[in-house]
Amino acid sequence: MSDQKKFDFKAGELLLVDKPLTWTSFQVVNKLRWKIRNKINVKKIKVGHAGTLDPLATGLLILCTGKKTKEIESFMGMEKTYSGSITLGATRPSYDLETEIDATFPTEHLTSEKIIAMANRFVGEQDQMPPIFSAKKINGEKAYDLARKGEEVILKPKRITISKFEITKIENNTVYFIITCSKGTYIRSIAYDFGKALETGGYLSSLRREKIGEFDVKNAMDIDAWLTHIEQCEVEENIN
Numbered sequence: 001m002s003d004q005k006k007f008d009f010k011a012g013e014l015l016l017v018d019k020p021l022t023w024t025s026f027q028v029v030n031k032l033r034w035k036i037r038n039k040i041n042v043k044k045i046k047v048g049h050a051g052t053l054d055p056l057a058t059g060l061l062i063l064c065t066g067k068k069t070k071e072i073e074s075f076m077g078m079e080k081t082y083s084g085s086i087t088l089g090a091t092r093p094s095y096d097l098e099t100e101i102d103a104t105f106p107t108e109h110l111t112s113e114k115i116i117a118m119a120n121r122f123v124g125e126q127d128q129m130p131p132i133f134s135a136k137k138i139n140g141e142k143a144y145d146l147a148r149k150g151e152e153v154i155l156k157p158k159r160i161t162i163s164k165f166e167i168t169k170i171e172n173n174t175v176y177f178i179i180t181c182s183k184g185t186y187i188r189s190i191a192y193d194f195g196k197a198l199e200t201g202g203y204l205s206s207l208r209r210e211k212i213g214e215f216d217v218k219n220a221m222d223i224d225a226w227l228t229h230i231e232q233c234e235v236e237e238n239i240n
Contacts, residue, residue, distance in 0.1 A: 008236035009036050009045060012068030016220035017061045019209075023223075025052045028061055031223060035230045036065060050075035051212065054188075056097055057084075059209030060217040078213030079163065081180045084206045086191040088173045091201035095131045095188035105200040112170050118197055119165040119177070122190065127157040131188050160185040174205060 007013055019028055033047040046069045050062040059082075062075050089107040093099045132155065164180035175194075179187060188204045195202020210217050221229065 006234045006236050007230075008066070009040055010042075010066040011236070012064065012066040012071075014068060015063040015065065015226060016215060016217075017063055017226060018217055018220040018222045019053050019058055019061045020222065021058050022055050024055050025049045025061055028223060029063060032063060032226055032230070035227050039230050039233075040235055048072050051080070051183075053209055054096070054207070057207040057209065059207075060212055060215060060220055061209075062212055062215060075212060075215075077183050078215075079180055079182060079211075080185070080209060081164075081178065081211035082187055083168075083178050083208050083210055084176070084187065084204060086175045086177065086194055086202050087205040088175060088195050088198065088200050088202050090203060091192065091195065092203045093132070095186075095192040096204040096207075101203075103201060105195075107173050107200050110173075110198060110200065112167075114198065115170060115175055116167050118194065119167050121197070122165045122194065123162050125159065125161045128160045128186065128189050128193070129157045130155050130186050131192070158184055162190070165190075178210070180211075 015032065017028055017032070019025065029047050029049050033045065036047065037043070037045055045066060047063060047065050048069045050064060050072045053059065053061055064072050064075070088110065090101045090104045092101055161182040162179060162185065163182075164178065166178045167175060168178055169176040179190065181187075181190075187207055191202050191204040193202075208217070
């Protein structure tokens, strides 16, 4: 691999990973950290991700190694672009497929014109209520842990910006979209709020992160490809 760049994992590298369905972001970090540690024969090395993706989401996850982990906050602050689908006519407590349907609603009044017009109304700066099934901390406990125990979860709205909400296809009660939004935006909450605004229910039925700033999932590799690449790559000799 002499024509390939040498990796210096301690000085810092950015790894663009296409996260698979059902994996947590933490599992991705753990897997690749273990491989890097073995490759460069060290006991510890910093590896972190620049923005969590839910297990039911796929797509771009930026991993930072070594000294690059200091830049994680700057990547997390970048706009993010997602594609996915919202299913109308029902709600789920988690606002996605993690939990079962808890209520159904009529959809006969919906038209493609109404759906597209409503998406346009969601563009701009606004307050968003996070889902109770989220990693938000309440008195030191994660909201989703409290929600799963059936305890009351009280969260505060957060100011977010949606700069793009494009409907790409409508198929029966499933609406396909592309959304570009600010840091801290919950696409699950958009799905729930979107259904409510259309006087029906809504939940997120699929999600894929396409971009973080100018970083594109098209330039990412899946986990197996990264494991192979790390195994075969040349690394900088680091005396320290």
